[in-house]
Amino acid sequence: MGQLSYEIGNLKTIYSLDLSFNQFSGGIPSTISGCESLQYLNLSNNQLRGAIPTTLGNVKGLISLDLSYNNLSGSIPDSLEGLPFLEHCSISNNKLEGEIPDGGRFGNFTAQSFANNFGLCGGPVWFQIQSCLKDNGGISIKYMIIVPSLSLVVIVVIIMLVLIRRRKRKNERRVRNRRRISYIELEPDITSLSETNLLGRGSYGSVYKATLSDGLDVAVKVFDLQLQGAAESFDTEMEILCNIRHRNLVRVVGCCSNKEFKALVLTYMPNGSLDKWLHSDMYGLDLIKRLELAIDVAAALEYLHHNYTFPIIHSDVKPSNVLLDQDMVAHLADFGISKLFDRGEAVVQTRTMATIGYAAPELGTEGKVSTSGDVYSFGIMLLEMLTGKKPTDDMFGGEMSLKEWVNKALQENAVTGIACFIIKGR
Known part of the structure; x- marks a missing residue:
């Protein structure tokens, strides 16, 4: 059991190799050409798969070759025509296909050598195998296989082009609808x-x-x-x-x-920006409404990051870019410095800078833009919504930031103190 070792090629002086009935799987190593003295090779009745290696044609001393009763596929290598001493060859009961070579010693073999390979076809009549030429018009069976395959490829390409064109027209209609x-x-x-x-x-x-x-x-x-x-x-x-x-x-x-x-x-958004509602004495939001607005913005980001064709990075999530309609539903706005990622991208470099206090650290230090940066900005905005403090408030400076301030409050069990304004509707 197992696979044939690639080190089989080191058996340079071996004369006969019989590994039949051993349930070997995998392919026949191409290194078998290293068995320079090999004359008798029997790998029948295993579970070998893949193609017959062309390098087998380099074992010029082969007299007998038995690869029958495996799962070998592909065509019979033309290199086997160059085996001058080959007297016995059996590759029956596999999944081989294509035309059987007619050069070298192959003219001496019978149909039994190639039986039960339903994809094989033969030229000389003594093969007693289906001819590679059809009677009506002399069309090769190879072409019978190739032409339908090419037709299938053409059909798939046409369908893809139609879908691409339909999508392009859909996008054009979207633009025209504006x-x-x-x-x-x-x-x-x-x-x-x-x-x-x-x-x-x-x-x-x-x-x-x-x-x-x-x-x-x-x-x-x-x-x-x-x-x-x-x-x-x-x-x-x-x-x-x-x-x-x-x-x-x-x-x-x-x-x-x-x-x-x-x-x-x-x-038009008649209720203005979230920034106005958070930091003006004329307006107020209770805790439930703040959470509802936060969920609105989170839903917008989830759509941009995961539900569009390619990820879209907003790059400047903050309260002044969140607008409220007549029903106090939040709408994310201002996509002037956004990034549209191509398929497979996770991070891009940029010189565009987001608003100080809301930008993720990696944007400021390395210019890296990613979905994680939007999530960071959303987190800062959420802290601002719950504490009433902007990240650029005068109380923050040096190593102290809004994030650090809230983190310290959590460690000191002082969250109530920094969020008490919410009870007043501010």
Whole structure:
């Protein structure tokens, strides 16, 4: 039992080798060509599989070869035609296929030598084996096998191309479904002398409230193209937001783009950002609502990391990038520095920096972006939601951070003290 050792080739002076009826498995080692003096080889009635090694043709002294009653597959090597002294050959009862060689000593063997290999075909009539040529048209059985195989490959390729094209059209329809909005339609709201319509400012521009011609209220994110990286940020958000859809992600209504002006038109969120609700005296959230909002953001990240075609890394998870709709449902927004991973990637390097205090340590020290970085940022935001302290609060400096502060409180059983504001709805 077991497999034939590759060291069999070291038997350079062996004359006869009979290993039949031993239940050997695996393949015949190619090193068998090292048996230079071998004349009689019997490996029949085992469980050998794989191809007959072409190196067997280098054992020029072979007189008898018996490989019958195994599970050998593939074709009979042409190299066996070069065995000048071969008088007996039995490779019956295997799974061999293809045309039986007709050179060398093979013309002297009978059909019994190749019996019960249903994939084999023969040329000379004395093989008494199915001919490799069909009577009608002289088409080779090889072609009978190859042509259907090629046809199957062609069919598979066509199906793949159809699926790819269908997916491409689906993505194109998604983009087309986003409205192309003219600057003239937006201009009155974003160039008003008062800042009544200004919702906020970001790294690459400002966000305004606007009303479209059909009466729909929207948020217009206008990119300041004078800033380095603004155009790239617009392209990134367009690429990602036009291809994703989840109830906890901000939705793109349309876009307005030319050489001088680029803007994204987004669903308007009347309740503003989570940051406002956490740190303003005019607003308040009880503990249950905070947990609900945290679950909303976690669901958005789970979709981005695991349920889209490729992982999408947000790279800047923080309360100001979480917007609340009329029903106080959270929507993750601002994908300007996001990363769309290719298949197989787990980490990418970047020069883009997320917000201080929320960024994972490996992003700041090594520029590494990964799904773990988003999870870290979410954890910091969760601590902020439960403690009311921003990670950039004046009380944090040196080795003390929001994470360390909460960790110390846990060790000292002082969690109640740092979270007591929640009871007041702050």
